[in-house]
Amino acid sequence: MTGLGVARPSRPDTSGRGGRRFGTSRFRFLLLAAVLAWSVHLRAGEGALDAIKKAGLLKVAVPQDFPPFGSIGTDLKPIGYDIDTAQLIADSLGVGLELVPVTSTNRVPYLTTGKADLIISSLGKNPDREKVIDFSSAYAPFYSGVFGPVDAVLGAPADLVGKTVAVTRGSVEDLELAKMIPAGVDVRRFEDNSSTISAYLTGQSQFVATGNIVAATINEHDPAKELEPKFMIKDSPCYVGLNKNQPELLAAVNSAIAQAKRDGRLEAIAKKWLRISLPPGL
Amino acid sequence: MPYQFSFEPIYDNWGILAEGVLTTLGLTLAGGALGLGLGVLGAVVRFRRTPVQYQIVTAYVEMVRNTPFLIQLYFIFFGLPSLGLRLAGWQASILAMALNLGAYSTEIIRAGLESLPRGLFEAAAALSLTPRQTLRLVLLKPALKNVWPSLCSQVIIVMLGSSVCSQLAVVELTSAASLLQARTFRAFELYLFATAVYLLLAVLIRFLLRRVGRRFIARGRP
Numbered sequence: 492m493t494g495l496g497v498a499r500p501s502r503p504d505t506s507g508r509g510g511r512r513f514g515t516s517r518f519r520f521l522l523l524a525a526v527l528a529w530s531v532h533l534r535a536g537e538g539a540l541d542a543i544k545k546a547g548l549l550k551v552a553v554p555q556d557f558p559p560f561g562s563i564g565t566d567l568k569p570i571g572y573d574i575d576t577a578q579l580i581a582d583s584l585g586v587g588l589e590l591v592p593v594t595s596t597n598r599v600p601y602l603t604t605g606k607a608d609l610i611i612s613s614l615g616k617n618p619d620r621e622k623v624i625d626f627s628s629a630y631a632p633f634y635s636g637v638f639g640p641v642d643a644v645l646g647a648p649a650d651l652v653g654k655t656v657a658v659t660r661g662s663v664e665d666l667e668l669a670k671m672i673p674a675g676v677d678v679r680r681f682e683d684n685s686s687t688i689s690a691y692l693t694g695q696s697q698f699v700a701t702g703n704i705v706a707a708t709i710n711e712h713d714p715a716k717e718l719e720p721k722f723m724i725k726d727s728p729c730y731v732g733l734n735k736n737q738p739e740l741l742a743a744v745n746s747a748i749a750q751a752k753r754d755g756r757l758e759a760i761a762k763k764w765l766r767i768s769l770p771p772g773l
Numbered sequence: 774m775p776y777q778f779s780f781e782p783i784y785d786n787w788g789i790l791a792e793g794v795l796t797t798l799g800l801t802l803a804g805g806a807l808g809l810g811l812g813v814l815g816a817v818v819r820f821r822r823t824p825v826q827y828q829i830v831t832a833y834v835e836m837v838r839n840t841p842f843l844i845q846l847y848f849i850f851f852g853l854p855s856l857g858l859r860l861a862g863w864q865a866s867i868l869a870m871a872l873n874l875g876a877y878s879t880e881i882i883r884a885g886l887e888s889l890p891r892g893l894f895e896a897a898a899a900l901s902l903t904p905r906q907t908l909r910l911v912l913l914k915p916a917l918k919n920v921w922p923s924l925c926s927q928v929i930i931v932m933l934g935s936s937v938c939s940q941l942a943v944v945e946l947t948s949a950a951s952l953l954q955a956r957t958f959r960a961f962e963l964y965l966f967a968t969a970v971y972l973l974l975a976v977l978i979r980f981l982l983r984r985v986g987r988r989f990i991a992r993g994r995p
Contacts, residue, residue: 657942661955679862679942680952686851686940693854695862 540584540739543608548587551577552607555592559707559764560613560631560729572764573611573729576630579756580609580731583747599623602732609744610732625735627744629728630757632770635664638691638706638718639698645721651676657696659687664700667724692716700724703767710766720767728773782957783966786949793949794970796863800945801932801978803867808874808931809924815879816916817908820886830879837876843937845869850941866938866945874931881923885916918990925982929975936971946970 543549553573554561561571569590581588591607598614601607602624615633616626637656639645645654648671658665660680668678679696681687688709691699698721706718731744751757752769761769783790818830837845850865860868889912897907917924939948950967954960 660948660952666956680944680948681942682940689851690942693851694859695850695854 539608539734539737540743543584543586543740546586548589549577549581549584549609550589550591550607551581552591552593552598552601552610552612553577554595554598554612556594557613559704561592572631572760573613575760575764576731576757577609577611579751579760580611580744580747583750584743599732602734605734608733608740612732613729614732615727616730620732623735625733625737625741627731627733627741628748629730629773630748631729632703632726632761632765632767632773633729634726634770635667635700635702635724636706637668637698637700637721637724639721641717641719643697643719643721645698647722648672648676651698653677654698655679655696656698656700657681657687657690658700659684664702664724668700671724691718703765707765707767718767720770723770726770726772776961778962779959780962780966782953782959783962786953789944789949789953790946790966790970793944793946794974796943796945797932797935797974800863800866800870800935800938800943801928801974804870804874804931804935805928807867807871809878809928811871811875812878812882812924813913815875816882816886819879819883821904834876834879837873838880842869842873842934843940845873846937846941862938862941862943865941866935866943869938870931870935873934874927877927877930878924881920881927882916885918885920886912888919889916914990918986921982921986921990925979925986928982929978932974932978933971 553569554571555563555569557571559571560573561569564570569592574590577590578588591601593601593607593610593612595612598610598612599620602610610624611630613631613633614620614626620626637645637648637651645651648668651672652675655677656668657679658668658681660682662684665678665680672678679690681690684701684705687699687701688705690696692709692713699718703720706720709716709718731748733741733744748757751760752773758769761767815830815834818826819834821827846865846869849860849869850862853860853865893911893915894907897911902910935945936947938945939951942948944952946967950963954963957963
């Protein structure tokens with residue numbers, strides 16, 4: 492650190508030999524910076540996958556307050572979609588799994604400070620987050636859509652003409668749906684989510700616009716009135732979050748997800764926790 | 774920090790707001806007429822103390838007057854479909870408003886009937902009018918005249934209460950205002966507008982009801 496101290500350029504130079512000294516210390520500073528950068532790169536870079544395999548342990552940041560993605564089960568262990576996905580990826584890497592419970596605010600810092608190797612915490616993608624971390628391919632659906640009874644035929648927003656659809660006033664679904672549908676759709680706007688859901692469940696509306704998580708909850712409580720997704724309003728699926736510059740770990744996670752999508756294990760997780768099949772585009 | 778008023782959302786969406794005002798008026802008209810009719814019937818039953826009817830009407834009055842309007846609305850809209858009766862939002866609103874006004878006006882009109890002097894009854898008996906004739910020809914008008922201002926107030930309360938019907942996705946004034954509020958975030962302006970319109974409607978309805986009272990009821994002498 493002494494090298495850095497000398498390099499402070501604000502110090503007035505009256506010795507006459509300053510030009511040379513300054514040059515040397517700048518060189519030292521650059522060297523030090525390069526070494527530091529290299530070591531960080533090593534720690535977080537190619538080494539990441541190897542380090543996980545060497546330790547035999549994958550540390551995954553998971554939610555514990557966001558069912559059905561992650562909550563605390565009756566045996567006080569975390570359960571949920573994200574936990575099952577974490578297990579799936581750990582199995583695919585052939586290592587053990589350590590769950591690190593996080594909240595939605597501290598999940599990214601947990602990853603960037605190395606307290607977790609991956610975030611599997613119903614994390615959506617946005618440009619701000621993409622500056623800080625990398626994202627895998629999508630592993631879980633998270634969308635707003637129009638839902639209705641299994642036997643109702645409805646493929647596109649235009650098919651809603653002459654039908655009733657319940658939505659919560661001022662919600663994302665309300666605003667986005669209004670842009671999609673033609674005139675002649677009877678949109679019933681309710682004050683809060685529970686009224687919207689009640690309106691659908693009591694038959695006061697034929698369809699309901701809501702999130703797939705809400706639909707999952709209804710399907711869990713009342714399987715007789717199964718809600719089936721008809722079309723999507725807004726899609727923002729969940730991704731696994733990784734530190735930047737970890738191409739090998741990213742590739743390994745992506746291939747684990749792709750494999751699970753192919754062999755139906757991810758579909759089984761979706762059916763178990765969301766009660767709804769994975770959407771075709773995921 | 775001075776607030777920048779912007780009334781454009783109101784100009785731009787006057788169609789929705791006008792529809793809302795008309796719906797509020799329509800609900801009030803239908804609910805008010807049905808409710809006052811119900812009130813007269815209820816008051817007569819309570820006044821005459823006909824055995825079984827009296828108990829039924831008393832139970833109805835107490836039930837409605839001692840439960841919140843919103844719960845009555847939810848019961849009709851979300852509860853009755855389980856019993857096989859599915860009403861649209863506006864139908865449920867009119868029914869709830871009529872039942873609510875009916876209960877309150879039952880008691881108001883009954884008070885009007887009770888306040889009449891004994892002489893009227895004796896005069897009617899002396900003319901050998903039947904009880905039905907006595908009520909219809911002799912008692913009802915002066916009774917209504919006595920309580921007309923209270924009834925007007927009750928109708929206005931029910932009109933203002935119709936804002937609660939926005940909970941059932943009925944696009945009346947409150948519903949229209951909060952719909953636009955959710956889209957334009959001009960809460961102050963929109964609710965200011967809604968407040969002004971409700972005030973105007975209340976004044977208008979009071980004026981009209983007073984005219985109606987003067988035209989049809991004031992001639993009944995107590």
